[in-house]
Amino acid sequence: MHDAMTRAGVRARLGRRSPWVAGAAGIAVAALALTGCSGSGSGSDGDAAAQEKTTIRFLYATGDETWNSVVDTVVKAFNEQSDTTTVQLDPLPAGSDYATALKTMDATGNWPAVVDMRDTLTYVNAGKLAPIPDSVTELIQPEAFGTAEDGNVYTVPYSALNGEIGLNVVYNKDYFDDNDLEVPETYDDFLDLLADIKANGDAPLATAAAEVWPSDQLWKPLAAPYFAQYGDEGGFWTAAQNGDASVEDLREPLQELLDITNDYVLEGWQSTADAQTTTLLVNDMAVMATSSAGIGRLNDINKVDPDFNAGLFIIPAEDGTINVLKNAVNGDTAGGLAISAQAAEDDDEYASATEFLEYFYQVDTANLMESEGWLAPNIVASDEIERNTSIPGSKDYFALLENPNLQWYENVSDLSTFSAFNTFFRQARIEMQDGQSSIDDTIAKVQAEFDKTVAAG
């Protein structure tokens, strides 16, 4: 009796649902039929392959137009030739705080497989990155990547390892020719150049500080001769950490920074975004502009105004030395491409990320990058790369690499939160340049923050 009642109940329930079941079945049949139709057109083998493809995401910072087009072109080319992997672009809009985005992504447990990495050491220590396999590193020149303390490689370069040689001044060559101006060979020459342009009634230099980090573009070349003095001691910040240097030792370059800002920088720099300096330059609103994108900035200028005759130089030291930072390739400041530990938990994702990076370091890919105006990374087969010298000003860039006055120096810090201190230092400098605080106050404030950073380890 009970059984019968139950079955009756089931029948009754089924009876009530039958129109829905019939509807769902009808939709399913129709869907299958449609799938069959489309399959007959394109071939079932292709569909099967497409279904097996692993999709991975590639997170990268936008902002530099050349880098954006390089990423786009390389990923498209990769997706077309890969039978197993599809790479989806995960761009972070320009102006965003990239470090914050990385942290938010970590907090949500939403790591992409391949990441254009920042603050690498912090994430390596937290176990968020996976080792880059040998099949990738053996395609890259050994001096272009480094191992972490545990012996693993966590980041590989996405462009040529030329340190901060991209941190330079881009200028209007035609203006220089018309006014008999020369590229400065010493720091005094640079000051004279600024004064000459100002005397002509023009704005000598455009720089940017809206996103905070571009404030390095003027500061670092001025501070380089002072930082370089501590190269043998592991860099200025290491010396400061050991008590052999202090922020007070940077008083002179801070004064130079303040003087140049007050006397020669185009007004509105506080709210000017990095990318806007290109616009200011090509619209003749300034004769020179600071940049940190090197040849990429020249390429941007060429895209905006193909007739603009751009040149490029680095602010020299008083003795004519061109000091350029070239840190070790691993550490908190070393960016690069990384594979996330989250992706490595899935064998397919890890294999796909590896496949993409292997493709990234091929000669054909390097040529693709060069054609987009990017300096391809230092791959083992670098000799086979066809360098792109067609961009106006790029010859100046390559000449810098051959300049006999070029001197590389190191200034790396092993403090795990150094990047946070660096952001504070940038903001404190902007405050000083803006006249909100004196040099004395700035030095005291930055020293206190540095001491706090050292104490925190």
Added chain:
Amino acid sequence: MTDQSALQGQTQVVGAAVRLSGEGPLDGAPEGVPDDVSFVPTGPAPQQRRTRRFRSARWVMLGFIAPALVVYLLMVIVPSLQSLQLSFTNWDGISPDYDYVGVRNYEEILTSGRFWNAVRNTLILGLGSAVIVNAISLGVALMLDKVGRWQGLFRTAVYLPSLVSAFILATVWKYLLNYNFGAVNTFLRDAGLPEWARDWLGDSSIVVGVILFITCFTLGGNTTLIYLANLQSVPQELIEAARIDGANSRQVFRHVTWPMLAGAVTVNMTLAMIAGWTIFDQVMVLTSGGPGFVSETMAFFIYKVGFGEYRAGFGSAAAIVLFLVVIVSTVAANAYMRKREIQA
């Protein structure tokens, strides 16, 4: 003016209706039994039945709110309590481990010039936007209340800016106020007033004021609508009575309309202040807290140190301080305004 809910007659009527429709405690007693003799009802007492019904209804109600309550607890209350715990640590926000540092984060916050600058900006933006937005919104609502034709069009025009997100609106303002290419400075230069052109978002002496202006622009729509709704519910007979007594428009507003708006003022001021205390989008888009640290607000400061500088413990401590500031200031302001409502 009297608080309508406090009308004595109304309360009595409601009280009588309740008594008449229900059953008294002796309603189940057998007839002829003296009132002072105790008895035991044969079935469940009506009071008990009501209690049981209420209890079962309460469980049903709890069942309805449980899903939302669970989500709220997990997404808001638990993380908030966790923030309190993290505020006593040196967690960087990424590493799995951290150490307890006692009240060091709080000490550092309270001795930090950067933090107090953020507090000052937050107070300026919070109180400033609350006062300005309310004043402008009330004025606009009064005008809208008087508009005879195209009232819908004007209401839409006033409310429209509120439909745009603060982020997008701030981005538009950022372009408008750009020093070199912005429409505002271009207009001033073209109008022969180049000396009036300013670096609106880069001049440290005015940047907080500029953010205040943009914030007020965003917040006005809702406030205006609340005032307008309250204005339209002011009894016309009161206004007419005042006019018959010889009051002019100003006196009518001061002695009739304004007291009747007391509740709306409390709501609008509270909402505007809370929105002001937590201003973030505008600062993020327009200045990133700069130039330097000059335009950082507390919310932005928390974001910056907690996320950008890998100091989640320190950021949590700052968030706790912000919570206290919001609670204390809002409760104090509310208490003051409520007192005014009673007086009204």
